[in-house]
Amino acid sequence: MSRRGNVEDVRTIACVGAGTIGGGWAAYFLARGYTVKVWDPSPEAGERLTRLIDNAWPALRELDLLDGADKDAWTVHTDLAEAVEGVDFVQESAPEDLELKRRLFADLDSVCAPDVVIASSTSGYSMTEMATEVTGGDRFVVGHPFNPPYLIPLVEVVGGEKTAPEAVTWAADFYTFIGKSVIRMDREVPGFIANRLQEALWREALHMIDNGEATVDQIDRSITDGPGLRWPFHGPMLTFHLAGGEGGMAHMLDHFGPSLKSPWTRLTAPELTEQLRNATVDGCQTASGERSHRDLVLERDAGIVALRKLTQSLTTKAPAQSDSVA
Amino acid sequence: MSRRGNVEDVRTIACVGAGTIGGGWAAYFLARGYTVKVWDPSPEAGERLTRLIDNAWPALRELDLLDGADKDAWTVHTDLAEAVEGVDFVQESAPEDLELKRRLFADLDSVCAPDVVIASSTSGYSMTEMATEVTGGDRFVVGHPFNPPYLIPLVEVVGGEKTAPEAVTWAADFYTFIGKSVIRMDREVPGFIANRLQEALWREALHMIDNGEATVDQIDRSITDGPGLRWPFHGPMLTFHLAGGEGGMAHMLDHFGPSLKSPWTRLTAPELTEQLRNATVDGCQTASGERSHRDLVLERDAGIVALRKLTQSLTTKAPAQSDSVA
Numbered sequence: 206m207s208r209r210g211n212v213e214d215v216r217t218i219a220c221v222g223a224g225t226i227g228g229g230w231a232a233y234f235l236a237r238g239y240t241v242k243v244w245d246p247s248p249e250a251g252e253r254l255t256r257l258i259d260n261a262w263p264a265l266r267e268l269d270l271l272d273g274a275d276k277d278a279w280t281v282h283t284d285l286a287e288a289v290e291g292v293d294f295v296q297e298s299a300p301e302d303l304e305l306k307r308r309l310f311a312d313l314d315s316v317c318a319p320d321v322v323i324a325s326s327t328s329g330y331s332m333t334e335m336a337t338e339v340t341g342g343d344r345f346v347v348g349h350p351f352n353p354p355y356l357i358p359l360v361e362v363v364g365g366e367k368t369a370p371e372a373v374t375w376a377a378d379f380y381t382f383i384g385k386s387v388i389r390m391d392r393e394v395p396g397f398i399a400n401r402l403q404e405a406l407w408r409e410a411l412h413m414i415d416n417g418e419a420t421v422d423q424i425d426r427s428i429t430d431g432p433g434l435r436w437p438f439h440g441p442m443l444t445f446h447l448a449g450g451e452g453g454m455a456h457m458l459d460h461f462g463p464s465l466k467s468p469w470t471r472l473t474a475p476e477l478t479e480q481l482r483n484a485t486v487d488g489c490q491t492a493s494g495e496r497s498h499r500d501l502v503l504e505r506d507a508g509i510v511a512l513r514k515l516t517q518s519l520t521t522k523a524p525a526q527s528d529s530v531a
Numbered sequence: 532m533s534r535r536g537n538v539e540d541v542r543t544i545a546c547v548g549a550g551t552i553g554g555g556w557a558a559y560f561l562a563r564g565y566t567v568k569v570w571d572p573s574p575e576a577g578e579r580l581t582r583l584i585d586n587a588w589p590a591l592r593e594l595d596l597l598d599g600a601d602k603d604a605w606t607v608h609t610d611l612a613e614a615v616e617g618v619d620f621v622q623e624s625a626p627e628d629l630e631l632k633r634r635l636f637a638d639l640d641s642v643c644a645p646d647v648v649i650a651s652s653t654s655g656y657s658m659t660e661m662a663t664e665v666t667g668g669d670r671f672v673v674g675h676p677f678n679p680p681y682l683i684p685l686v687e688v689v690g691g692e693k694t695a696p697e698a699v700t701w702a703a704d705f706y707t708f709i710g711k712s713v714i715r716m717d718r719e720v721p722g723f724i725a726n727r728l729q730e731a732l733w734r735e736a737l738h739m740i741d742n743g744e745a746t747v748d749q750i751d752r753s754i755t756d757g758p759g760l761r762w763p764f765h766g767p768m769l770t771f772h773l774a775g776g777e778g779g780m781a782h783m784l785d786h787f788g789p790s791l792k793s794p795w796t797r798l799t800a801p802e803l804t805e806q807l808r809n810a811t812v813d814g815c816q817t818a819s820g821e822r823s824h825r826d827l828v829l830e831r832d833a834g835i836v837a838l839r840k841l842t843q844s845l846t847t848k849a850p851a852q853s854d855s856v857a
Contacts, residue, residue, distance in 0.1 A: 225776065264832045268839060329793065351757045352774060356835045359757035386756035394744045396795030399753035401739065402732050405796040407767055409731035414810050415801045418720045421814020425766025427725035430712035431677045431685035433766065436759035438842050440751025441733055448678060450551065467655065469722030470731040472798035475741045484740050488747020506590045509682045511841050513594060516764050516834075 212379040215293040216240060221313065223247075223254050223281070226326050227298030229354035231279060232261040234296075236355065237383045238271045241279040244288035251281045261355045268356070269384055286316040294379060296348065298326040306330065310345060311338035322372050322379070324348035324362075328400055331393040332365025342367035346376040349397055350385075358386035361397040402441070409470050429516070438508045439501075446489035447505060451498045454489040458482045538705040541619040542566060547639065549576050549607070551583075552652050553624030555680035557605060558587040560622075562681065563709045564597045567605040570614035577607045587681045594682070595710055612642040620705065622674065624652040632656065636671060637664035648698050648705075650674035650688075654726055657719040658691025668693035672702040675723050676711075684712035687723040728767070735796050755842070764834045765827075772815040773831060777824045780815040784808045 216239065220231045223245040231241045231254060243254060262276055282288035289295060295317060299309055306327065313323055324346045325335065336342040346364050351357035360380045364373040377389045388398060396404060413419040419427070435444050442454070449457035458477060465474040475481060493501060542565065546557045549571040557567045557580060569580060588602055608614035615621060621643060625635055632653065639649055650672045651661065662668040672690050677683035686706045690699040703715045714724060722730060739745040745753070761770050768780070775783035784803060791800040801807060819827060 260828070261832075264836050267836045353832065353835075356832060356839070357757060357760060358839075359753060361753070386752060388745075388749050388753055390745070390749075392744065394739070395793065398739065398745045398749055399757040401796050402735050402750065402753060403758050403767070405731040405735035405798045406728050407771065408791075408796060408798045408800045409728050410767055411791075411803075411807065411811070412801050413720070413724065413727065414814070415804070415807045418718065419716070419724045421768045421811060422818055423714050423716075423724055424728065425768045425818060426712060427685060427687070427714055427728060428762050428766040429764060431683060431725040432729050433759075433762035434683060436754050436762055437838055438755060440754040440759065441729070441736055442747045442751045445733065465734075465737075467721065470727050470734060470798070472731045472734045472796070474734045475738050478741070481737065481741045485737070485747060488740070492748055492751060502586070506587075506679065506682060508842075509679075510590050510593045512763055512838070513682070513684075515837050515841055 210293075212375065212382045215379065217242060217292045219244060219289045219292040219295045221285075221288070221295060221297040221309070222299040223250050223257075224298065224300070225257075226350065226352060226354060227296070228254050228257040229261065229352065230296050230298060230326065230350065232258045232265065233269070233355040233383075235276060235278055236262075236265040236270045236274050238274045239278070242288050242290075242292055243279055243281045244283070244285050245281060246283055254279070254281065261353070265355055285312055289313065289317045289321075292317075293321065295321060295323040296326065297323060301327065301329045303330055303334065306335045307338045310336055310342075314339045314341065314345075320344065322346060322375050324376050326350055326354075328396070331395070332363070332368060333393060334365075336365050336367055339367075343369035344372045346372050347393075347397075348376055348380060351399065358384070359388065359399060360385045361388045361390060361399065363390040363393055363397065365393065405470075405472055409472065412471055434509050434512050434516075435505060437512065439505060442485070442489055443492055443501070446493065447498070447501050453486070453493070453498065455482075455486045458485060536619075538701065538708045541705065543568060543618045545570060545615045545618040545621045547611075547614070547621060547623040547635070548625040549573075549580050550624065550626070552676065552678065552680060553622070554580050554583040555587065555678065556622050556624060556652065556676065558584045558591065559595070559681040559709075561602060561604055562588075562591040562596045562600050564600045565604070568614050568616075568618055569605055569607045570609070570611050571607060572609055580605070580607070587679070591681055611638055615639065615643045615647075618643075619647065621647060621649040622652065623649060627653065627655045629656055629660065632661045633664045636662055636668075640665045640667065640671075646670065648672060648701050650702050652676055652680075654722070657721070658689070658694060659719060660691075662691050662693055665693075669695035670698045672698050673719075673723075674702055674706060677725065684710070685714065685725060686711045687714045687716060687725065689716040689719055689723065691719065731796075731798055735798065738797055760835050760838050760842075761831060763838065765831060768811070768815055769818055769827070772819065773824070773827050779812070779819070779824065781808075781812045784811060 218234045218239050219242045220227045221244045223243045234241050322344050328349055332345055332347050336345045349361040351359045362377045377387050380387045410424045445457055446454040544560045544565050545568045546553045547570045549569045560567050648670050654675055658671055658673050662671045671694055675687040677685045688703045703713045706713045736750045771783055772780040
């Protein structure tokens with residue numbers, strides 16, 4: 206672990222690919238005071254990145270900008286070896302093309318200094334699938350951000366079969382150090398966690414449009430004016446925990462378990478085994494911590510009030526109105 | 532339509548059932564200046580409702596309270612005929628028990644003045660299933676709120692087979708008049724719209740817990756620190772429209788359509804027919820209105836910035852940190 210060293214010692218980062226995601230990472234790294242070396246074969250890469258950083262900077266200034274961060278501390282390179290020379294970390298965000306990623310990872314492995322961790326922004330492939338052309342592969346990690354990476358805190362971190370656990374730990378620690386909310390997964394799951402959840406909702410929505418059960422506007426409004434008003438501060442599990450009243454998730458599962466099978470979505474529910482029941486209930490109890498049911502209700506209400514005031518001031522949409530599928 | 536009259540002329544409302552949902556409706560109706568007559572057979576109903584209204588009132592004062600609203604303008608009745616006497620609208624929120632609802636609706640039909648619209652808060656049953664014991668049934672409508680009804684704007688409105696379209700229109704108009712965001716559905720769909728979407732996400736989450744792929748905390752954080760930061764102001768459809776860059780939803784579906792079949796959730800995707808593609812694209816174009824791609828991006832970023840500042844000030848949770856399934 207010579208060069209890899211402490212996450213505090215990182216000074217220079219290579220962003221491999223500077224599209225929406227790679228460019229978004231570059232903006233974030235700059236805001237956190239790093240020097241960024243960008244590899245992108247496109248002749249317009251520099252111009253596009255300038256625009257992206259210019260657009261992102263005001264938002265970064267509001268939240269995560271460090272004193273002394275230099276908006277212009279980046280260079281673009283078309284030569285990969287040049288781009289990764291002297292860097293302490295690599296964030297790869299090339300297009301989602303498996304063959305391209307495989308070749309790119311082999312190239313990266315041969316030009317990067319030993320022990321530099323190489324993280325991929327992929328949302329579609331596992332590291333085991335992507336690192337097939339790499340001889341060692343123990344330093345290749347998935348670090349999956351959410352768009353835009355300069356604003357959304359979530360990063361899902363997971364290794365492949367050949368990845369060294371220390372490389373996963375290093376990446377998780379580094380992202381945490383720079384202010385991200387890290388979910389470290391101990392196994393590769395297609396779509397990771399957030400995309401699986403998001404996709405389930407999205408597919409149900411497509412089915413409803415397909416069957417004429419709801420319009421695009423109705424689907425969006427059913428979220429923005431409904432459960433979406435809780436999800437930024439209470440996730441889906443804690444939301445259901447609260448829906449169980451003072452009995453919480455245990456009450457929900459023990460009493461409404463059977464209705465889990467009702468046809469409320471096209472996604473079939475799992476069997477509610479004792480083990481699943483307990484894992485879910487325990488998780489909610491841990492999440493609640495010292496907060497009583499009443500504390501959570503008051504927190505939820507304060508959150509919704511603040512959120513509704515916020516969305517009223519933000520949105521340009523027309524006031525609430527009746528509509529129809531017709 | 533004699534008594535039903537204009538939605539502006541409603542003065543008194545009966546809340547049938549005063550649990551979490553019925554009591555939440557009562558609090559909202561009081562805040563909007565109505566007199567509320569509560570029917571609830573429980574001897575503790577009055578005390579429980581006092582507590583609920585006391586808890587809700589500060590939040591109502593922040594958002595929807597009308598001048599002159601009287602927090603104490605309610606009475607509790609154990610006799611149904613007495614409770615609905617002289618009221619202009621009935622909101623039923625009895626427990627989710629089909630037989631109970633069927634009997635209750637027959638009773639309500641016999642004691643309510645003709646033409647008074649009777650709306651049910653049910654989340655689980657269709658009006659066609661519930662109104663079987665009612666002779667006419669043309670005034671029975673579903674008006675499905677979200678918890679807590681005194682804060683969440685969404686109300687899904689739909690009739691049953693026997694419901695008169697004018698009764699559905701009246702209910703939709705009334706909810707809109709009192710400040711709700713109404714989604715009027717033209718057919719009965721189990722779980723309506725928001726619950727179908729919410730349930731798909733919830734079931735995917737249960738599957739992940741069941742398979743040891745994610746913990747409760749990871750699931751909640753993957754939403755609160757990820758897509759949940761967009762959903763209060765851009766619903767899932769507009770979020771994907773934006774993810775398509777300047778090409779929007781058309782680009783998304785035309786280019787990433789095939790990956791719709793990738794195993795990112797246990798919910799199978801629909802066939803991406805030309806018709807589904809066009810309905811989805813057109814809906815997003817309508818939703819975007821005059822807003823350009825750049826307008827939407829700036830709106831999204833301003834929203835996330837404000838939202839993250841808000842959640843930082845609201846939440847009592849620990850700062851972002853690395854974790855593991857172990």
